Amino acid sequence: MKFAFFLGCVIPVKYPGFEKATREVMAALDIELVDLPFSCCPAPTNMKLAHYDSWLALAARNLCLAEEAGLPIMAICNGCINTLKEVNLILKQDPQRRLQVNEALEGSGHQFKGSIEVKHLLDILQKDVGLERIAERVRHPLQGLRIGCHYGCHLYRPPRLMYPDDLSEASSYVPVSMDHILAALGASPTQYSRKFLCCGSALGTNIDAQPANEITREKLQHMKKHRIEAVAVACPSCFTQFDRGQMMLERKYHDGFGLPSLFISQLLGLAFGLDRSTLGLGDHRISLNPILDRI
Amino acid sequence: MIKSIWELFNKEDLFECYQCARCTGSCPAAMAMNSYGPREILLRCLNLGQEAVIGDERVWYCTTCNVCEDRCPQEINIPELLTAIFNLAAQRGNLPEKIKFGVDMIAKTGRSLIVNDKVLKERQKLSLPALDPLNIDEIEGILKKTGLNEIIELS
Numbered sequence: 306m307k308f309a310f311f312l313g314c315v316i317p318v319k320y321p322g323f324e325k326a327t328r329e330v331m332a333a334l335d336i337e338l339v340d341l342p343f344s345c346c347p348a349p350t351n352m353k354l355a356h357y358d359s360w361l362a363l364a365a366r367n368l369c370l371a372e373e374a375g376l377p378i379m380a381i382c383n384g385c386i387n388t389l390k391e392v393n394l395i396l397k398q399d400p401q402r403r404l405q406v407n408e409a410l411e412g413s414g415h416q417f418k419g420s421i422e423v424k425h426l427l428d429i430l431q432k433d434v435g436l437e438r439i440a441e442r443v444r445h446p447l448q449g450l451r452i453g454c455h456y457g458c459h460l461y462r463p464p465r466l467m468y469p470d471d472l473s474e475a476s477s478y479v480p481v482s483m484d485h486i487l488a489a490l491g492a493s494p495t496q497y498s499r500k501f502l503c504c505g506s507a508l509g510t511n512i513d514a515q516p517a518n519e520i521t522r523e524k525l526q527h528m529k530k531h532r533i534e535a536v537a538v539a540c541p542s543c544f545t546q547f548d549r550g551q552m553m554l555e556r557k558y559h560d561g562f563g564l565p566s567l568f569i570s571q572l573l574g575l576a577f578g579l580d581r582s583t584l585g586l587g588d589h590r591i592s593l594n595p596i597l598d599r600i
Numbered sequence: 601m602i603k604s605i606w607e608l609f610n611k612e613d614l615f616e617c618y619q620c621a622r623c624t625g626s627c628p629a630a631m632a633m634n635s636y637g638p639r640e641i642l643l644r645c646l647n648l649g650q651e652a653v654i655g656d657e658r659v660w661y662c663t664t665c666n667v668c669e670d671r672c673p674q675e676i677n678i679p680e681l682l683t684a685i686f687n688l689a690a691q692r693g694n695l696p697e698k699i700k701f702g703v704d705m706i707a708k709t710g711r712s713l714i715v716n717d718k719v720l721k722e723r724q725k726l727s728l729p730a731l732d733p734l735n736i737d738e739i740e741g742i743l744k745k746t747g748l749n750e751i752i753e754l755s
Contacts (some may be wrong), residue, residue: 351712
């Protein structure tokens with residue numbers, strides 16, 4: 306299996322350790338990743354809101370790069386997956402929009418053809434690699450750690466665009482991939498109230514961090530109530546909320562949550578027994594020691 | 601250049617709203633900011649028209665989580681309405697500084713965050729590929745054609 310690796314902006318700049326962990330984990334699963342000169346996706350939290358047509362065209366350019374390389378895209382950030390999947394679907398289905406975008410792309414030498422798929426790491430792990438193969442690769446099971454999954458809104462909302470083939474009869478959808486992956490790694494994925502509440506990130510990055518952190522706090526309180534020991538995320542912006550945001554909340558409220566959060570690739574790397582120095586474990590503000598000691 | 605949000609959103613759809621407030625009740629931004637709520641924005645659009653909302657800075661409190669669309673019993677595409685409002689607001693100069701900064705960065709470098717020496721060194725330490733500068737002429741060419749200069753200055 307081979308994918309064009311869509312890094313996005315946040316991970317390679319703010320959390321390069323997550324990128325390293327992802328590369329190591331995918332190598333361990335015999336998946337080849339190819340780097341292409343992608344730009345910002347661009348984000349559904351800034352460019353799309355400010356200028357829709359520019360959002361559409363720049364996303365189309367990224368899709369074209371992968372099309373020209375003949376590769377499906379793997380994204381590891383919810384903003385990226387939201388933009389790329391939505392634009393890919395719009396341009397595949399709407400000839401008017403495609404015409405308009407291809408006109409904007411003309412001078413760049415790219416033309417959108419609609420020949421590739423875009424997938425998030427979680428879906429590649431669950432569907433393409435498969436839970437059995439993941440379980441086979443485990444060397445240090447996660448010891449029944451009570452992990453709470455936070456999927457992040459942009460991964461699956463709106464489901465009619467993100468998971469059109471998986472809708473229930475009531476046209477709804479909630480993701481389960483991360484819970485299954487963690488179970489395959491030997492953890493105990495643990496349910497909690499408000500599991501599908503937003504982390505608050507965009508309010509923080511666009512307007513003000515304080516109210517955004519209040520939303521994160523609501524989630525942390527429920528996680529604590531359900532005796533969750535760590536949070537698993539699949540998006541760098543959600544991670545910022547649960548890690549940096551939690552640190553800021555601690556200064557204000559002294560809740561003492563001490564709830565470490567990990568990017569999904571880090572948990573895979575730990576369970577696979579990969580060299581811990583390649584897993585970006587130094588990128589955290591909330592100490593990982595309580596769980597690292599157990600694995 | 602858009603003149604009205606109704607170019608991007610079908611006004612007829614708004615008449616489906618019976619103000620049940622499930623959107624506002626589910627909204628994380630409304631939870632954190634008392635003065636914000638999708639139901640209220642819909643109502644103002646309907647009763648007072650677009651001018652009542654596009655100059656209001658509070659519309660930008662939205663976290664873009666899309667839960668309002670998920671839960672609307674009338675299946676109104678509320679995020680699409682909000683995106684139309686944001687786009688027109690941005691054109692009229694009602695654009696939060698932080699978003700403007702991000703859009704500006706994308707237009708100038710292709711990335712929304714700054715890649716400095718510290719970042720490059722850190723990546724080198726981890727033996728990660730360097731983040732080479734992108735073909736900015738190509739990217740800017742596209743953004744000029746799509747009219748991004750309606751909201752920010754392009755070179």
